[in-house]
Amino acid sequence: MGGYMPVQQMLQEKMVSVSEAVALVNSGDTIDYGFSVTQSDIFDTELAKQKDRLKDVIVRGTLSVAARQIIEQDPDQQHFEYQNWHFSGYDRKKSEQGVVSYIPFNFGEGPHIYREYLKTDVLVLKTSPMDQHGYFNFGVSNTFARACCDIAKKIIIETSSAIPVCYGNENTVHISEVAAVFQGDSAPLFELPSAPISDIDRQVADYIVPLIKDRSCLQIGIGGMPNAVCSALAHSTIKDLGIHTEMFVDGMVDLVEKGKVTGNYKQTYRGQIVYTFALGSKRTYDFIHKNALCVSIPVDETNLTNKIAQNDNVISINNCLQVDLTGQVASESNGHRQISGTGGQLQFVRGAVASKGGKSFICLSSRFMDKEGQPRSRIVPGLEEGTVVTTPRSDTMYVVTEFGIVNLKGKSISERALALISIAHPDDRESLLQQARDSGIVSRRYC
Ligand SMILES: CC(=O)SCCNC(=O)CCNC(=O)[C@H](O)C(C)(C)COP(=O)(O)OP(=O)(O)OC[C@H]1O[C@@H](n2cnc3c(N)ncnc32)[C@H](O)[C@@H]1OP(=O)(O)O
Numbered sequence: 001m002g003g004y005m006p007v008q009q010m011l012q013e014k015m016v017s018v019s020e021a022v023a024l025v026n027s028g029d030t031i032d033y034g035f036s037v038t039q040s041d042i043f044d045t046e047l048a049k050q051k052d053r054l055k056d057v058i059v060r061g062t063l064s065v066a067a068r069q070i071i072e073q074d075p076d077q078q079h080f081e082y083q084n085w086h087f088s089g090y091d092r093k094k095s096e097q098g099v100v101s102y103i104p105f106n107f108g109e110g111p112h113i114y115r116e117y118l119k120t121d122v123l124v125l126k127t128s129p130m131d132q133h134g135y136f137n138f139g140v141s142n143t144f145a146r147a148c149c150d151i152a153k154k155i156i157i158e159t160s161s162a163i164p165v166c167y168g169n170e171n172t173v174h175i176s177e178v179a180a181v182f183q184g185d186s187a188p189l190f191e192l193p194s195a196p197i198s199d200i201d202r203q204v205a206d207y208i209v210p211l212i213k214d215r216s217c218l219q220i221g222i223g224g225m226p227n228a229v230c231s232a233l234a235h236s237t238i239k240d241l242g243i244h245t246e247m248f249v250d251g252m253v254d255l256v257e258k259g260k261v262t263g264n265y266k267q268t269y270r271g272q273i274v275y276t277f278a279l280g281s282k283r284t285y286d287f288i289h290k291n292a293l294c295v296s297i298p299v300d301e302t303n304l305t306n307k308i309a310q311n312d313n314v315i316s317i318n319n320c321l322q323v324d325l326t327g328q329v330a331s332e333s334n335g336h337r338q339i340s341g342t343g344g345q346l347q348f349v350r351g352a353v354a355s356k357g358g359k360s361f362i363c364l365s366s367r368f369m370d371k372e373g374q375p376r377s378r379i380v381p382g383l384e385e386g387t388v389v390t391t392p393r394s395d396t397m398y399v400v401t402e403f404g405i406v407n408l409k410g411k412s413i414s415e416r417a418l419a420l421i422s423i424a425h426p427d428d429r430e431s432l433l434q435q436a437r438d439s440g441i442v443s444r445r446y447c
């Protein structure tokens with residue numbers, strides 16, 4: 001047994017204080033923080049405290065759910081540069097202040113991008129405490145953590161008993177791979193309040209639900225509209241649903257508890273729910289804890305189009321900010337203002353459309369209130385300069401507002417424009433039609 005060291009002994013040798021953990025960071029390093037709720041706030045606070053000995057440190061994070069002290073304590077970026085894979089409201093505000101830079105990517109490409117193109121000097125993950133075999137579980141955030149572990153020169157772990165232990169694949173790191181471990185404070189995990197369901201959300205759900213048949217396989221995005229669809233499905237007569245999703249959301253717990261999910265007709269992970277991260281309430285975190293129904297897998301397993309399309313009848317439901325009259329979907333920016341990110345939207349749209357019997361739904365309210373409190377149409381003749389197309393028009397299938405649902409597949413530009421105008425707010429339709437005519441979006445026949 002020469003060379004074998006029991007895992008408890010290894011752990012003891014690697015236990016450090018948080019300041020000792022941060023001392024492992026050097027100037028010029030690139031640091032990766034764990035995904036969203038598994039970012040270590042304790043490490044971040046201490047890193048900011050040690051800023052005076054550091055310069056040219058790049059920190060990458062995703063979907064921050066707390067203020068990042070390396071930004072707050074270094075507002076002129078003298079020591080740290082913060083880059084981000086997907087903006088939360090906090091990240092968005094900091095980007096407007098010029099101190100966060102978005103990294104464009106399709107979420108499902110994350111593991112490949114890490115393995116092929118990036119270097120990570122220090123990876124800091126908040127995980128569950130080590131188990132008896134020496135493994136730390138990634139809990140609610142699998143995503144690209146394993147790929148990052150594979151390339152990281154030093155892995156630092158904050159342990160937290162608030163992190164659920166999730167069953168899955170490539171969702172652990174072993175003590176033998178780790179440089180240092182420090183004990184966290186076991187504060188409860190961040191909870192994302194369930195988005196309230198508005199009347200508009202319900203109306204949108206009412207158009208979608210009749211198009212979802214028994215045995216469909218669901219991906220549901222974030223926000224009130226997807227939530228409304230879950231709620232409507234939970235109260236419908238639907239049966240034998242499957243779930244293959246990127247994000248595990250609260251509404252899915254309702255679907256399971258109402259007996260709507262069996263997964264019996266899935267082609268992959270039959271009988272199981274697969275997801276790559278969870279963000280929601282404690283009820284959701286408790287539900288996925290040691291629950292063999294739920295399988296946490298890396299984001300290239302959930303999000304790559306070919307993997308999604310292996311299931312039949314995939315239903316993908318996502319939100320957007322604006323749609324132009326040709327069907328280009330803008331979900332992540334308004335002009336040059338980065339609002340969120342591409343995330344998994346395009347890959348799920350494509351995966352659903354490629355799936356036998358699959359359908360993709362892009363949802364939006366017909367209007368939103370601008371900063372001056374004026375209602376503005378989200379269906380627009382053209383996207384303003386700088387606005388990013390998240391889903392190209394050639395990929396867009398169903399678009400749904402509270403005024404109706406249209407399928408753009410196979411429609412000409414004139415037909416798309418007329419279809420989209422038909423689901424715009426009634427008070428915006430005439431002006432949209434006039435602009436479509438003036439700009440030649442619709443052909444002479446419609447002028
Ligand atoms: C986790 C998952 O969802 S998996 C699904 C796959 N991933 C995706 O679909 C990624 C892209 N989608 C997204 O990021 C989100 O669904 C969004 C941004 C489209 C909608 O998210 P929501 O949280 O409902 O957005 P919300 O309505 O709060 O608006 C966010 C911001 O955009 C602004 N905004 C909304 N609509 C518009 C518009 N048409 N023009 C300009 N700004 C707008 C809002 O004012 C708000 O800004 P603020 O924070 O300064 O007030």
Ligand SMILES: CCCC(=O)O
Pocket residue numbers: 062063085086107246341342343344345
């Ligand atoms: C982090 C990515 C979340 C999304 O797909 O929107």
